[in-house]
Amino acid sequence: SYEVTQPPSVSVSPGQTATITCSGDKLRDQYVCWYQQKPGQSPVLVIYQDTKRPSGIPERFSGSSSGNTATLTISGTQAMDEADYYCQAWDKSTVVFGGGTKVTVL
Amino acid sequence: QVQLVQSGAEVKKPGASVKVSCKTSGNTFISYDINWVRQATGQGLQWMGWMSGDNGHTGYAQKFQGRVTITRNTSISIVYMELNSLTSEDTAVYYCATSSMGFDNWGQGTLVTVSS
Numbered sequence: 213s214y215e216v217t218q219p220p221s222v223s224v225s226p227g228q229t230a231t232i233t234c235s236g237d238k239l240r241d242q243y244v245c246w247y248q249q250k251p252g253q254s255p256v257l258v259i260y261q262d263t264k265r266p267s268g269i270p271e272r273f274s275g276s277s278s279g280n281t282a283t284l285t286i287s288g289t290q291a292m293d294e295a296d297y298y299c300q301a302w303d304k305s306t307v308v309f310g311g312g313t314k315v316t317v318l
Numbered sequence: 319q320v321q322l323v324q325s326g327a328e329v330k331k332p333g334a335s336v337k338v339s340c341k342t343s344g345n346t347f348i349s350y351d352i353n354w355v356r357q358a359t360g361q362g363l364q365w366m367g368w369m370s371g372d373n374g375h376t377g378y379a380q381k382f383q384g385r386v387t388i389t390r391n392t393s394i395s396i397v398y399m400e401l402n403s404l405t406s407e408d409t410a411v412y413y414c415a416t417s418s419m420g421f422d423n424w425g426q427g428t429l430v431t432v433s434s
Binding site: 213245247249254255256257259260261264266298300305306307308309310311312 | 353355362363364365368377379380381413415419420421422424425426427
C-alpha cells in the first residue's frame with residue numbers, strides 16, 4: 213500500500229524556524245494537507261493544497277512542495293506550536309496519512 | 319462553522335461490533351463528504367473510509383474492507399460508522415471529519431475500548 217514518510221521528531225528553539233518534510237513516491241502528482249494535533253484534542257487543518265492556509269491559521273505556518281517532497285514550515289515558532297503534525301494525501305480513492313512528527317519547542 | 323458531534327465512549331468485548339454516530343449541523347449533511355479516521359493511543363491517524371454527501375456513496379480503506387460500514391440517516395443528519403469483529407487492536411479514538419479541500423472540520427472523537 214502507498215505510504216508517505218515523515219521524520220518522527222523535530223526540535224526548535226522559540227522564534228526559530230521548524231521544518232517538517234513529507235515524502236512519497238506519488239506526491240509530485242498529489243496535493244498535500246497538513247494537520248496540527250495537540251494532546252487530547254482533535255486535529256486541525258493548517259495547510260491544504262500544498263500551500264494554502266485556512267482562515268484563522270497564523271501566517272507563520274506555510275507549505276511548499278517540490279518533486280516527491282512536501283514541506284511544512286513554521287516561522288518564528290512559538291511555544292503554542294508544540295504539537296504533533298501530520299501530512300495527508302489522496303491516493304486514487306483512498307486517503308493516506310504520514311506517521312506524524314512531534315515538534316518540540318525547547 | 320460546521321459542527322460535528324459524536325456519540326459517547328464505548329466499551330466492547332472482543333468479537334463484538336460498535337456503531338459510532340456523528341451528528342452534523344445545519345445543511346452540512348449534503349454539502350460535505352464525511353470521513354472516519356481513528357487513532358490508537360500514542361499512535362498516528364488512520365483513515366478508515368468516507369461517505370459522499372451528495373449521493374451517499376461510500377469508500378473504505380483496504381485494511382477495513384468487509385469489517386466497516388458507513389451509513390447515514392438523512393432525516394436526522396447523522397452519519398454512522400460500524401466496525402465488526404472487534405479485537406484489542408481496535409481500541410482507539412474514532413473521529414468523523416468533513417472533507418472539502420482537506421479534512422476541514424473534526425468531531426470531538428469517540429473512545430472505543432475493546433477488552434474482555
